[in-house]
Amino acid sequence: MTNNSFVIQGGRILPVEGAPIDNGTLVVRDGVIDSIGGPETPVPADLPTIDASGRWIVPGLIDAHVHLGVYEEGEGWAGMDTNELTDPVTAHVRAIDAINPADLGFADAVASGVLAVNVNPGSGNPIGGQTVAIKCVGRTVDEMAMVAPSGLKSALGENPKRVYGEQKKTPSTRLGTAAVIRGAFVDAQNYQAKRAAADDGKPVDRDLKLEALSSVLRREIPWRQHCHRADDIATALRIADEFGYRLVIDHGTEAHLLADVLAERQVPVIIGPLMVSRSKVEVRNRSVANPGLLARAGVTIALTTDHPVVPIAHFIHQAALAVKEGLDRTTAMEAMTINPARILGVDDRIGSLLPGKDADFCVWSGDPLDVLSRVETAYIDGVVVHG
Template sequence: MLALVKGKVLTMAGKRYEEGLVIIDKGKIREVGPYRKPPADVEVIDVSGKVVMPGLIDAHTHLGIGEDGLGWEGRDYNEMTDPITPHLRAIDAINPEDDGFATARKNGVTTVMTGPGSANVLGGESVAVKTMGKTVDEMIIKNPVGIKAAFGENPKRVYHNQKKSPSTRMAVAALMREAFMEAQDYLKSKEEKISKNKAFKRNLKMESLARVIKGEIPLKAHAHRADDIMTILRIAREFNIKVTLEHCTEGHKIAEEIVRSGVPAIVGPTLTGKTKVELKNRTFETPGILSKAGVKVALMSDHPVIPVENLTVYAALAVKSGMNREEALKAITINPAEILGIDDRVGSLEPGKDADLVVFDRDPLDIMSKVEMVFINGDRVMDLK
């Protein structure tokens, strides 16, 4: 067993301790609370003056699929040959040796969602993984966490250049509706034939989409502009499916509509140039406006679009632009865990959860803060003291 003692503990579960205690046992958190003298058989690490909090979670990246420093060979996140590819699986493309994972760990990011890009109307299955492991299979927390969808400029541009559909926003929405209708018909036919003990020919695309239709996983919808956000909310109502808003750049314009939908928003990457029309209204005010309106907000890097290692910087800039400080910390810990459906294991410091922790030398939202220790599954994977 191992105990971190006398540091400021931010549990992200509604409690904090100015002088706390965290005990780790067999890869799990055994105890969290105010400081007391640990049992005699426990290894003790004094973190006085430090801040202990859950490992950070980046809710939207392409780590391991868009590999750092490899150029074309490392880009496996967009299959730009068919706009409808829900059956592609991120797990089959992730390289655990991508330098991005080591960079993430070094900076306190212990969990990420990684998955396909936004070239296709339906792009494939995303996964939640730890940032430490020899194989992707041992890194997986949940697979899949959703199916990627994309609205707006990206699919329009990709397929317009190929002189095929979709080249308009109308076609993007129409192709998505067609795919969902086909999935509904597929499920109905499958159930009827199985009930009559008749042979049924499976379809991999439809099997993936069926999980969305049945409400087992959400559609993770890339949408920057307000009108594109409203389109996905409209489609979600039509098919009674779960959705998460990915990017949500103009979400501040329609905050009330998003609140009414009950849909969470994963906002970012905001520390970019306005490199395309959809980003002309991007601002760090967006997460604060949405959060104050009642939307559950997480922040993202969209790595490699902007680096995963600066996740706390993005949270700090959101606070600078009006986001509540506690909500900003939640946006990189417990909120993404809840949105991804992995909060039973990560996102907060509570007994029974995975022992994923990060120790900062000061306030994590201070631009000068440094990560001193990182634990994943109770193992000290980074110690920069």
Template sequence: MARSRTGRWMVAGLALVLAGCTTGQAANQSRDKDGKELARGLDPSANRDPYPSRYVPQPSGLVALTGATLLTGAGTRVDGGTIIVRDGRIEAVGTGLPVPAGATVIDATGRWITPGIIDMHSHLGVYASPAVQAHSDGNEITDPNTAQVWAEHSVWPQDPGFERALQGGVTVLQILPGSANLFGGRSVTVKNVPARSVQEMKFPGAPYGLKMACGENPKRVYGGKGRAPGSRMANVAGYRKAWVEAAEYRRKWDDYHQSKDKKGDPPKRDLQLDTLADALRGDILVHNHCYRADEMAVMLDVAKEFDYGVSAFHHAVEAYKIPDLLKEGDACIATWAHWWGFKMEAYDGVPANAAIVHRAGACAIIHSDDDTLIQHLTKEAAQAMAEGNYLGLDIKEEEAITWVTANAARSIGVADKVGTLEPGKMADIVVWSGNPFSIYTLADLVLIDGVVQYDRSRPATAPRSDFELGQTGPDVFMQRGAE
């Protein structure tokens, strides 16, 4: 059956039938100060993985991609390279590799290959297309702290944006809540495959993220309602108050788990504090919307005060001012090349921001935050690279590709599984028509776990959202629907 006719729903269902199995998401374990493993999660009676991944890779068999220029994502370039894929995993990468007997050969001579592109800041599914109020599910603008909400409970797999992103080479996305709140809720990481539910897209074993927001957004949203926070100092007070409560909640649960007799009732469970306490444990990664350098510096100090790490500052247009602090704090930054000046906190951006941070030895990422830009992330990286080289920073293509692959994977906690072309990694691979940093280049093939999900030469087989297929039934169908 052609996917253009069946849509995402039926293709996903067929994949599940063929696979005949499910995959659960690994639960996190925590340890006490002496390294002793604590009981699973905070509440031993609670299911710590109530919405597990049901993603099932399609069988890939044995595949050989030959003759391409490889940008591995691990900082190297291989000319005339070959990649061997077996059962959805990369088996070997190099030059002069023999093609195994029985392999399906993809001749990529004259073309370029990269790891699958990773967008670590997306709102696809939670702000789905078409952009109508009925699809506006990314911000819970009811309280400055909504750490209890989970983005996955808003993700609509029928968003046509997923197919558009796939055609731009995007194989993995972190989908986040919006930035109206100090604590916006949990993110979810997904594979960009046709699915009936978010669980069928959910990246197995990927940690959750916690969305936080600095600056103008929360103070505008809540200050405009005549309540705190109405200033940046109230923003910081709000973070600190929440972390104090989360630390106390964590302590109570740790004391309960470590007590020998466990007499009496356990602490009362709180969904908001569950998320914050797990962020303090390091089981949930902190992702902080933050534009200005001074605010990033403050947030690094808040993180030190409460002993948690910032996985990445998002947007971060002034990161070029503090690369030393970012490196010291082991925090990535995700940004654009030419998005700046659209509000005051975005005013002091420079196009070479990512390149400057990268050359200083800190972790730079190019992200989208947009359903159109997500289709062109390598081009956005090309602009940042060119601006850096104009300044004499000598950024090479094999380095710049890490901004949309390996570094993005690191920031969302899946670098051990994707982001580079290395043996053992998931075979998320893009075959480009030419240099991926050229404006004239398109994705020819996009493979996820070794299976071709998009083939530019066969448009009829491209995934199509059921939403886009429209109403094709007879008029009587519509008449019955109105009864």
């Protein structure tokens, strides 16, 4: 019998997709959830049993927007690989090629219940590069990766305007940033048309930038749009209408001002970071009440620390503060589990506790939204990775 097959009994289980189960039973075989239920659930005689009485069993949390491994803590410039600031359009660069699994932040993530993340390039470029959804433990990023790429990062607002304005290059304004993005998509459309029209004997030379943008146009991966202000969110919607891709709003500081529009269009918002100062003009309306405003309007939300902007160990604390300011508790848990899993396209594997899914979960000492609770044991694929 492998060490990733066992039974946990007696705890309060939060499946997320389903009602909480008191005195629950969770059966794991070969790193996969075999069954879940109440105390009457059959317990296989061949499996060891772990007593979780008085504990809470919760799916691994998922932060859908971080810079773990590409912006290493305590390393200075040597560990800073978030932005390739040599060209406004770097759709061909991939976060997976810069992630260091030895970044201290991964251990912090696991110890605080975050077992999976989506690593993004930075927001210095109008088009920053390809994101990757990974689990938080592994010797190499290839072992950790679940979906690569899981999206293509883009930025509107102050950051690209500042970076290239200081270089006296385009884009130095919001209208310039939008023009760069639109121009890149037109180039990708022309590239697709050229490839479709090419004779078999005359292949079109490959272009990694345009291939990445074409995957967005074909709706294979989402367009991950960094934007804070409501006017930038409106621009994101306008460009998405023009080119027809799947849009995800990242940060969404003022998304509540357009909540009805986002809800009607079913555009999800990955909101945060929440525990930060108003460090620039476009985040002056930051508030831990905003997730609740969005959720009550019918917008699908996920939470983010934007680690290392907010250290990932405080992911759960952001949720607790949002609940304090009106976010429904159930929605808060969904915003850290199944909602980001769906946004990243990994909800068939993680994000809830259901038979057939990966045994990625944590045993908490109590209610995870209680600041006094802590992760006692964390499992990825049924293997203990913390505790």
